[in-house]
Amino acid sequence: MAHEEDPLEHERASWKPSPGLAVAVTDPVHTPEVPPHRERVTDKDPEAMKRAVRTVYTLFYLSVAASIWAIAAYMLFPIEDGSLVSIRDNNLFIGIGIALALLAIGIATIHWSKAIMSDKEFIEPRHATRGRDSTRAAAYHAFDDANEESGFGRRAMVRNSLIAALAASILPGLTLFRGLAPQDVDPVAELSHTMWKEGTRLARDPEGTPILASEVTLGSAFHVIPEDLAELGHAEGYLEQKAKAIVLLMRLLPEQLVPGENKMDWTYDGIVAYSKVCTHVGCPVALYEQQTHHLLCPCHQSQFDVSRGAAVVFGPAARPLPQLPITVDDEGYLVAQSDFTEPVGPSFWERH
Structure with a gap:
C-alpha cells in the first residue's frame, strides 16, 4: 500500500518567519527619550529672572499687607451694635483681607515654581530597596539639590517674604478669636x-x-x-x-x-x-x-x-x-x- 503524503507537512517544512515579524519578536522595548529641554524666558534673560523674583516677593508682601488689613478691619468695623449693616461690613472687609492674603500666597507660589525654580527634566532610576548608608547620603543630597533648584536658601527676599506672608496669614484668624467670648468677665x-x-x-x-x-x-x-x-x-x-x-x-x-x-x-x-x-x-x-x-x-x-x-x-x-x-x-x-x-x-x- 503506497504511503500518502501529508499536504501540510511540506508547508511546515518550507515555512520561514518574515523579517518584519522577526524584528517585532526579538527587539527589546526601548525607553522613550526625555524630550529636549525648552528654556524659559527667565532662563535666557537675567532681567526677566529679576522681574520674576520681584513679582514673587511683592505678592508675598501684598499678602502680609492684606493680613494686616483683615486685623484692622476687625477693629474698624465692629459689630457690637448687632445691626445688619455692621455685620455685613465686618464680614465683607475681613473676608476681603483674608481672601486676598491667601490668594496672593497662592499666585506667588505658582509663579515661583513656574518661572524661578529649576524645571529641567531628568530620569530617576528606581531602587529595589533602601537602607544602606549610601542611600541615606543620597537622600540628604536630594534635599540639598531641592534647596538649590528652588532657590529657597539662596534667594533671601523670596524666602523671607514667604515666611512673613505665611506668618501674617495666621494673625487674622487669631484676632477673630477675640470675639468668641466676652472680655473682662470672670x-x-x-x-x-x-x-x-x-x-x-x-x-x-x-x-x-x-x-x-x-x-x-x-x-x-x-x-x-x-x-x-x-x-x-x-x-x-x-x-x-x-x-x-x-x-x-x-x-x-x-x-x-x-x-x-x-x-x-x-x-x-x-x-x-x-x-x-x-x-x-x-x-x-x-x-x-x-x-x-x-x-x-x-x-x-x-x-x-x-x-x-x-x-x-x-x-x-x-x-x-x-x-x-x-x-x-x-x-x-x-x-x-x-x-x-x-x-x-x-x-x-x-x-x-
Missing part, C-alpha cells in the same frame, strides 16, 4: 448661673411647651429649655442664656440609675436631666444611645454614662456633665429644684 461666675431656678418648668426646645412627667417614656430623650426662656422670646440676650441653660432629658428604669453622693433625690421615677454643653470645649451633647445609656459629643467623641451621673467614659472631656436637680409640681409637670450646682460648659477655667 468665666466661673458667668458659667455658674443660668436661668434655671426652683420651680422653673422644663419645656421643649424650641417651642417652649412644658413637659409632663408622664410624657417622658422609657428610652426617650427630650431637648429642654427653661419655660421662662421660651417666654423671653428672641430678645437681647436670648441666645447667650439659652447656650448655658440647654438640657437633655432622658428616662431609664429607676434601678438602672446609680446616683452620686448627695444626688439621691435629683431624679424623678428614672427621669434625669443633664446639661447639653460638653465639658470639653462646649459643643452640644445631643446624641443619646438608649441601649448603652451613653451620651455622645459629636465634636470630639467624648462619651458620658447617663446611668452613672453622666460620668466620662471616653474622650477628652475633663469632668461629668452637670446634672440639673428635677422633680414634679402639683400638676405633674417636670420642674427644676434649683440651678446647676456647678459651672456648665468647658472646664478650661479649672486650670486657674
